[in-house]
Amino acid sequence: MASAAGPSKGPNKTDGKYSDVDEYGFRRGKDFDFKSYENFISEYISVLSRRKSRWDQFLKNGKKTKIKLDAKVKRFCRKGIPMEHRQQVWMKVSGAQKSLEQHPGLYQALLTKNDGSSKDQDLISSIKTDLERTFPDNVYFQSSRRRPDCKLQSLERVLLAIGRHKSEIGYCQGMNYIAALLLLVLDNEESVFWLFVTVLDNFLPDYYSSTMAGLRTDMEVLGVLVKERFPAVASCLERESVNWLLLSSKWFICIYADILPTETVLRIWDCFFTEGPKIMFRVALQLIELKADEVRKAEDMPALISSFQNIGKEDLAIECHHFMEECFKEETPLRMSRIRALRETCKAQIELDDREARERRKMRQQQ
Structure with missing residues (x-):
């Protein structure tokens, strides 16, 4: 990054x-x-x-x-x-500071909670597998360098505490990037833990569940917004049978960490912790607008998918202040009320599709 x-x-x-x-x-x-x-x-x-x-x-x-x-x-x-004010502001505007103060000692208790169960062992194993895959180009997450300020152990502890606290989630790929970037900004593991838990509880519901229903819902929401604002782009995706889950799911799973330049991601997070998930849609729409001409020129599926690769190297993505200004230049502002309404509609359709899929599997098993 x-x-x-x-x-x-x-x-x-x-x-x-x-x-x-x-x-x-x-x-x-x-x-x-x-x-x-x-x-x-x-x-x-x-x-x-x-x-x-x-x-x-x-x-x-x-x-x-x-x-x-x-x-x-x-x-x-x-x-x-x-940078020097981000920890204080993020913690307070997100509500994470309040949670930390209401649950003193919980973070440390979770770190010593090992009950020897196979579920806990699987959690530990899954986290360890991903640790050294996290930002391999960052000197603070390279165990081979043996820096005294290496953050791999802190990352492991934070992810372990989250997995035990949110046992219905455990650990999912993508969580490591968010926790790692938070550790580069916040100087306190407990604060990172509570800020991440606040994201899971309030901002990205059901993103990391087994069905990833929240992520799938938001990809459908994004599809609706793209049809409204960039109909030619939507037509290109429909022509090649490409959906936004394939193209942009990692944008949302990582909240743009490991996608865009670091300072651009932090500027996005400045707004995300203040205004919530609508910011992710504003950023996505800006990125799609940035690539609209290239998408329209794509002649097949590989070319279409390729048009969204290396998006973090675009000049506008690097020029973080200009990029954020462009995200908020809208004739029709994207409000959270609009996101909620679209989420309800898209979630209902996804739940219907899932039920029908389960029924079809059940019928095939009975034959």
């Missing part, structure tokens, strides 16, 4: 622009365009500076204990939260 925030010596300096590792620990590839990056960061630094000054004032230099989720906070979050 490439960075778009600033060089390895910090987001407000440019003297480290030739480092092969960015400030989040991600290695820059051989094809990294330093010249374009320098042009971008030279402008973005002024944005970061202005935002930091306004957030410092708003949060009283970190001394503000309560953050009311109002129009001002939403506006501030859309324009970006400085």
